[in-house]
Amino acid sequence: MYKSEAASWFRIYEMFEFGSFHMYGIIGSALAIGVVGVALIKKFNIKAIGGQDMSLAPKDKSISRYLFGGILFGLGWALAGACPGPMYVLVGAGFYPILIVIGGALLGTFVYGLLKNKLPH
Numbered sequence: 001m002y003k004s005e006a007a008s009w010f011r012i013y014e015m016f017e018f019g020s021f022h023m024y025g026i027i028g029s030a031l032a033i034g035v036v037g038v039a040l041i042k043k044f045n046i047k048a049i050g051g052q053d054m055s056l057a058p059k060d061k062s063i064s065r066y067l068f069g070g071i072l073f074g075l076g077w078a079l080a081g082a083c084p085g086p087m088y089v090l091v092g093a094g095f096y097p098i099l100i101v102i103g104g105a106l107l108g109t110f111v112y113g114l115l116k117n118k119l120p121h
Helices: 009-016 022-044 063-080 084-092 098-118
Strands: none
Touching (some): 009 022, 063 098, 084 098
């Protein structure tokens, strides 16, 4: 991720300004690989190495949940300049102030876990 510049704030800023295809190409290829992988898991009922069933349960379809979650994710991404994967890459590259962002992400995840059952479906 570091060599492909997917963790670069400048590349992310460039993407949000629609100035380059670079990040859209990375995200699009990851999406395509994920879709094919999930389809193969479902089609061949693939089991995990330990033998656990990997069947994927259907999710509740709710536009408001995905809309609200997507907005929060996008705002965090735009404010921090990194989505969750590259945050750890940035720590490994020596950009230690990102630890504040990681702490905030972990705190937000913890709070969501506490409030999850109280949120509307």
